[in-house]
Every structure is written in structure tokens, then in C-alpha cells.
Amino acid sequence: MMTTSPNKAISAPDENLRRLLSLRALNISGQLTAILTAIYYLGLDLPIKPLAFIFIGLMAWSLLSLLLLKKRPSLTDTRFFVQLIVDVFALTAILYFTGGATNPFAWFLLVPQSIASTLLSRAHVWLMALLTSLSYTLLVFYYQPLVYVDHPMDMGAGGHFAEHIIGMWIGFVLSTFLLAYFVAGMAESLRKRNGLLSQMQERMFRDERLVALGTLATGAAHELGTPLGTMSVVAHELKLELEQEGNQSASQMLTIINGQIKRCKEVLSSITETATTEKFDAGQLLPVVDYIEKVIAQWRISNLNVNLIEVVSGKGAGPKLISDIALTRALINILDNAAQVSPHYVRLTINWNNDNINLMIEDEGKGMDEVQLIQLGKHMMTSKDDGLGIGIYITQATLERLGGDIKWENRQPKGVRVTIHLPLIK
DSSP: OOOOOOOOSOOHHHHHHHHHHHHHHHHHHHHHHHHHHHHHTSOEEOOHHHHHHHHHHHHHHHHHHHHHHHHSOOOOHHHHHHHHHHHHHHHHHHHHHTTGGGSTTGGGGHHHHHHHHHHSOHHHHHHHHHHHHHHHHHHHHSOOOOEESSOOOBOOSOTHHHHHHHHHHHHHHHHHHHIIIIIHHHHHHHHHHHHHHHHHHHHHHHHHHHHHHHHHHHHHHHHHHHHHHHHHHHHHHHHHHHHHHTOHHHHHHHHHHHHHHHHHHHHHHHHHHHHHOSOTTOOOEEEHHHHHHHHHHHHHTTOTTOOEEEEEOOOSSOOEEEOOHHHHHHHHHHHHHHHHHOTTOEEEEEEEOSSEEEEEEEEOSOOOOHHHHHHTTTSOOOSSTTOOSOHHHHHHHHHHHTTOEEEEEEOSSSOEEEEEEEEOOO
16 A cells, blocks of 8 residues: 655746746836936936836736736646737737836846746747737837927938838847747756656666566565475375365365466476576467467466456457566466456457557456546556455566557446557567
8 A cells, every 4th residue: 555745846837936926026127227217317208107007017917927826726738828929919018108118127028028938838938929920010100209308300220220210120030930849849858868768767767676576576486386386296296195085076176276376386487587588578479369378378277257248359360479487477467366256257359450459358357447547557556455466567567568558447437448559560
């Protein structure tokens, strides 16, 4: 039984929002400083009231966002995108009242675009590129010019300065789309690489556990060989005595015990062979139907009374696969699990196409809850009182090592369906 502690770490989107709010606070401070300097030092005539309303609204929105983050620390990419949209609108409004594209700080509109290109999906990046380009384009043609208090002349887009503004506009739009294309592509590649690294780390951790299990299994095989041999000899002698006395019922029970002992010895022998063989998947290339028949024959030794329905629905000549010891053990484990919960009905369907061999094992047990289905194969867990919880874990690892996959799902009205896909050898 596994227990997990609650995760108290701050998620990446929430941390990004905290950084955005900090950056917004710095921007507000810088913009207020620049406006006060322009009014009292440079002597510019700026509309105080509209700018004050914009800053007050932006600060109120930031405080509200911070409070919501503390109460509900769950942020999606769309909500983060809305935060960037608010920044674009606020900055566009401030630039409108302070000279538009003639304002030397108009390039600040690239900041939300850079953030979106780094953190958000391609769809959000291109939407932000369109929004910032449209905002800058409007500021080129619609704005309140910067006017000095002591001079009636305004800093409009007249004369050669108009060409300069048009050039800045073209450069801004090109920079926006370059950021949307290249930076977003690099950020997406980084996210994919981080995902692959995470998968590799998880696989390395799982492989380390499997190596440890293999070492323990080899030691157990060596230690159990002698007592199993003794049990086999004693059971055989006892069976002969009971047959001479005419006790057929007890003799049949000893036959079953001998069969179980034989199976244990074969399993231990295969473990030892696997541990000492250089190539783990060394085996014979067999048609899939013949291979499955051999698996079922081994499984039948301990499941004589289970009703197994075998269906072969593949068309054409059956493909071949390697008679892998680990794969055989994995399939037997799945069949054992199905037989334990549904001894009167276990259905095995064999199918194939041009790419995969498909196996489907169905039972009529009670089924499993959704939490168990999600965790199957990822952690060592079991629903049995006497189980170790490693069978399904090893089965999942074995199929992934062979390039296949496995899926568990509940059937209707009851039972579990296990679907296995194995790639064909080409």
C-alpha cells in the first residue's frame, strides 16, 4: 500500500504569474517615474486624470489577481494569457496619452510578446502577436502628441520624423512576428526536451528497481531450489503409497501439488537462465498463435478448472514474434489475475494488422476504480491481501522494453479488459 504526501510546491504557471505581477509592479513604478519626470523636469503637458485612472485600475487588477492566486492556486495558460492582454491594453492606453509611437518607450509592447513566446502555446503566441501589432499600428496613427508647456509646438509625426516613425512601426511588427515564430519554437522544443528528460528519469528509476528485483529473484531461485527438490521427491513417494492403498482422491490432489512444484522449479530455472544469459530476449521466432498456445499450456498447469475462451480474429498468415521469457511471464501474470477474479469466464482475443499484434484479455470480475486504473503499471500496488504488487509493474516494464504498450479499462456491465499491442518484427 502506497501513501503519498500532499504536494505543497507551487506550480509553474502560478510561479510565472507571481513573476509577472512583480514585473508589472516594476513597470508601474518606472512609468510613474517617467511621467513625473516628463511633467516636472522636461515640461511636457500630459493628461493627468486619464493616466491616473489607468494606473489605479491596473494596480487594482494586480491586487485582485494576487488575492485570487492565494485563494485558488490553480492557473491555466488561458488565464495567464488574459493577464498579458490586460498589460497590453494598459500600456497601449498609457502610450496613447503620451505620444503614441513617438514615445521612446513604445517598444515596451514587445515585453508581453516575449513572455507569451517563451511560456505559452503557439495559438496564444500568435494571438498576442496580432494584438501587440494592432496596438502599435493604432498608436502610429491615433494618439495625443507630446506638447511642451512653454512651447506650442508638439512632437508630432511631421516631416522626416514621420518616416522614422513608419520605420519603427515596420521594425516593431517584424520583431513581433519573429518572436512569435522563433522564440516560441525554441520554447516548445525546450518543453519537449524537458518532457523527454522527465520520462527518461522515470524509466531509469524503474529500471533500477527492476535490476534490484532481478538480483533478489536470482538469490531466491538459488535458495529455493533445494527445498523444492525435497518437496517433489516426498510428494512423489507419498503419491505412490496412496495409489497402492487405493486412495485415488488424495492421489489426484498430490498430482496437482506435483504440478505446482514442477511449475515453481521451471520458473526458478528460467530466472536463473535469464540472469546468466547475455541476451535477455534471446528466444525462438514463433508464429503468434503457436506462441500463445505455449503460453496457455504453461498457464493451464495451475488453472485447470478455469474456463478460457480463445478467439483468433486475425486475417491472413499469422505474424511471428520472439518467444521471450519475460513476455511469457507477463502474459501468464495477466491471465492469472483475470482467472482469480473470474474463474468461469476469461476471454483471450488474438488479432494482428500490418503494424501490431493485438491481444485482449477480458474477465467478469468486479472491475477496478478509476484511481487504481490510472496507477496500474506506474507504481508497485496490489488489490490482493497477500499480493506483493510487483507483477503488473514488471509486466508494464516488459512490454515497454519490447516496444509495446498495455492498457487496463473497465468493461460493461462488469469486469476488466486488458489490451496489449506488440510491434511486428520487420
